[in-house]
Structure formats: structure tokens, C-alpha cells
Amino acid sequence: MTMDQTENSEPVYPNPTNPEHERYGFMERELAFKLLASHAMVDAGFFEYLRKDPVAAAAHLHVALEPKDIEYLVNEVDWDRLSEMAEPVRASLKLELVTNSW
């Protein structure tokens, strides 16, 4: 039996017959945002990159963003407030804070 090459090849989404297809599900979205947020947390340059060009910044980490997430990052995130709110998380990354009870 031979297989049809077109059936065997990877479909490209979204496409005209499936315009709503999402590249990732809920868990994958959480993980993708954790990856983006963690890099932004520890790297001021990446924070600015993600703020100014989320598609390219995400692609840099091999993440392909959904249109609704691009929209979210571009138009909804309050980056100045996020920067302020991230300070306690950044401060908590100091290893001495974790090891000082040893």
C-alpha cells in the first residue's frame, strides 16, 4: 500500500479550512508565557525586546505566538507596571536568599 504524500505531510495552520486552529493549547500557552516571562524577568534587554516586538522576541525562544497573544502583549499588558511588579521576583532570585538558612 502506498501513502498519499499530501495526507502524510504536516498541515499548516491556521488555514482557509481551519482558520481558528491554535498553535498551542492551554498548558502549552502557560509554558510559553512562563518561558517568555522568565527570560524577561532576568534579562532587561529581552524585556524591552518582548515589549517592542513580541513576535520576534518570542521567535527568538522558538515560540510562535497566537494572534490573540500578540494582541494581548502589544495592546493589553501594562509594561511599566509589570516592570515595577517584577522587582520582588527579581530580588528573590538571589541565591543567598535561598541558601542562607543552610
Add this chain to the structure above:
Amino acid sequence: MSPMLTPLLDRDEISAQVLRRVAGREPRLERLAVRHLARLTPDRWTIEWHLPAWLGRRFELEPAFVEALVQANVLGLLAIRLEDDLEDGEVAPSEIADTRVLARLALDLAVGEYAARFGAGSPLWTFLDRSMAEWRAGASGIDLAVRGAPLKIAGFAACLQADRLDLWPTLERSLDGAVTALVLYDQFCDWEADLTAGRWNAFVASIVGGPRRRASPERDRAMVLAAMLTGPVVREHFDRAVRAARDAAAIADDLEVSELEAFLTSWAARTSEQGAQVADHYQHAGDQAARLLLGTTTGGTAT
């Protein structure tokens, strides 16, 4: 001091003996020696301080011989730490000359302890020369066990004195594993300092590769931290150290060096707990970061 450690060891007395030996040769260096010796505590350098006593019990060696090996180990440790400090540029310019003299003197005195007990034709000398050469060649490289090469001299000497050189290859494997475990642990604790200073570090290398692959220290630091927040790198590094310690403990058990086995088993258990604690901390920080990015909007507040 951990309960399994030998009560025979009198740190103050041994330190006093070491300082007397230094002062006897170079009185002006005694204060410098006091300062540096204070850093080399038995809690932090457990195997260096205790191995001769542990092997002394196993092989029923004379207390005077064991005491000489402890002094040799402490003097050797002092010499090596001073050389490391000089190499790492951690000595004040005004003290560099004296630190060099003290490092050479401490090593000379350590070797003197062996010279007083082993003849010129003893295999100890070949072993000692080889160990020191290995250490000098690889003290900052990727073979972590090499960093303990000087420590092994006392182990070899104990086997030789007990006429049990047949056990040496097995004991050496245990000590190599123990040193590997301890160095892996230290390198996790020192990863940022090592990265800043341009020193090779096992934890950093496991994430960003060797120095030739690296970008700037700032970029590498960000890459390491991001990996700690998003992946299993901390747990894997600690697991590697714990496995090395457990394997070394099993070998020590086979050799019936019970105090070495007990120390390594206890260290492995404690380190495993610490690894889980650190890994959880960074994973939690990564989760917090994600929640902030997902929740800090112009119309709402992240919690």
C-alpha cells in the same frame, strides 16, 4: 560537628601545631596563617580534616602517624587554598608576596610530615609528585575529581603504612566520587561568582556550554537564570552531586571505612533536600513571572 565525625580530632590543638610549625620557620607569617587557617574549618573541609582519623581507625594505625597525616592535610589544604586565592586574584596587592611565601612554606611543611615517615625509595613520593602535578594541571578544569588530588596523598599514605595498597584503587574511586560531589555542590553555590570571574563552572557549562560557546557574562547569567526558572537544571545538577556521593559512600561501605560512608550518606541526604528546596524556589519564581505577564494589564492587576 556531625555526630558521626571522630571525637579524636582536636581542631584547636591541630591548628596550634600547624601555626607553631609555620612560626618556627617564618615568624612574621604567623598572623597571615592564623587568618587563613580560620577559614579552613573542619565543618567546611570535613574530609580533609577527618580522613586520616577515619582511615587510622580502619587500619589501626598509630595515633602519632594519624596526627601527622592530619597536620599534613591541613597544611596542604592551606597551601592549596592560598594558591587558589592567588590564581583567582583574591589577594590584596600588599599581601601577594607574603601569601606566595606562606603557600610554599605550608606545602613544604606538609611534605616534611611525609618525609619524616617515608624513606626516599617509597612509592609515596611518586604518588605525591603525580598527585600534585595532576592538581596543578587540572585544578580549574572539567575533571572535577582532579581537584581532590592532594587529598588523596593522605589516603595513599594510610594504605601504604597499613600495608594495604591492594585497597588503594578502591579507596581512590570513593575519594574521587566524594570530591566530585563536593565540587559540584560548591560550583552551584559559586556559579555567579565564577561566571563573573571567567572561571569554568560545571553548573554554568551544563546550560550554556564551554567558554568558547559563550556570549558575555551578562547574557550567560540571564540564560542560566532563565533555565533555572523554566527547566529542571537545578534538580539535575544536585542529582548528579548526590549520585556521586551515594556511589562513593557505597564504595566506602565495601571498604569498611564506616565514618567516610556515614559522612557521605548524610551529606547526600542533606544535599538532596537542599536541591529540592532550591529547585522549587526557582520554579515558583518562574510561575510568579508568568502570572505577572499574564495578569498585569492596563485594565487589571496581577495577583
